[in-house]
Amino acid sequence: MTTEDPDITAFITTALDFLAGIARPATGGSWSAPEIPALAPGGYPRWRVDIVMGELQSPQGIADCLVSHADAEHIAAWDPPRVFEHINAMRRVLARHVPYDDYTFGPRCRVCASGDAYSNGVAVMEPWPCPTVRELAAPYAGAPGFKAEWRIEP
Numbered sequence: 060m061t062t063e064d065p066d067i068t069a070f071i072t073t074a075l076d077f078l079a080g081i082a083r084p085a086t087g088g089s090w091s092a093p094e095i096p097a098l099a100p101g102g103y104p105r106w107r108v109d110i111v112m113g114e115l116q117s118p119q120g121i122a123d124c125l126v127s128h129a130d131a132e133h134i135a136a137w138d139p140p141r142v143f144e145h146i147n148a149m150r151r152v153l154a155r156h157v158p159y160d161d162y163t164f165g166p167r168c169r170v171c172a173s174g175d176a177y178s179n180g181v182a183v184m185e186p187w188p189c190p191t192v193r194e195l196a197a198p199y200a201g202a203p204g205f206k207a208e209w210r211i212e213p
């Protein structure tokens with residue numbers, strides 16, 4: 060690998076672009092998950108995921124969802140603005156961690172120190188891709204293009 064090989068950076072950028080492409084056309088605003096008091100068949104409480112600007116509609120009317128409270132809260136918590144906050148935070152982290160070529164040890168991260176030091180006291184940087192960047196790629200390990208060497212061992 061050379062410092063010109065942006066494989067993992069391009070891989071993560073593609074994954075984040077994919078998520079942004081899903082969130083962008085979704086309705087913005089703050090979503091909430093109010094409980095509908097009546098029990099659905101089977102005795103489960105009914106929850107509806109709403110947005111402040113109006114109710115989420117389906118061709119059959121209001122999109123009532125027979126989901127658990129936990130599911131409704133999860134959906135409401137991941138509204139598009141929140142998704143974009145996460146995507147943008149990941150992009151900022153990715154932008155800080157870039158490789159440089161250490162002629163002795165090969166590509167290294169400009170930010171992450173390994174904890175070791177050269178005899179002159181200068182920190183040895185983590186091999187590229189560094190653990191931070193590999194962690195950013197980890198949620199997409201099942202996507203095409205993910206390389207086994209990027210996997211972080213627990």
Ligand SMILES: [Zn+2]
Nearest residue numbers: 156168171189
């Ligand atoms: Zn790093």
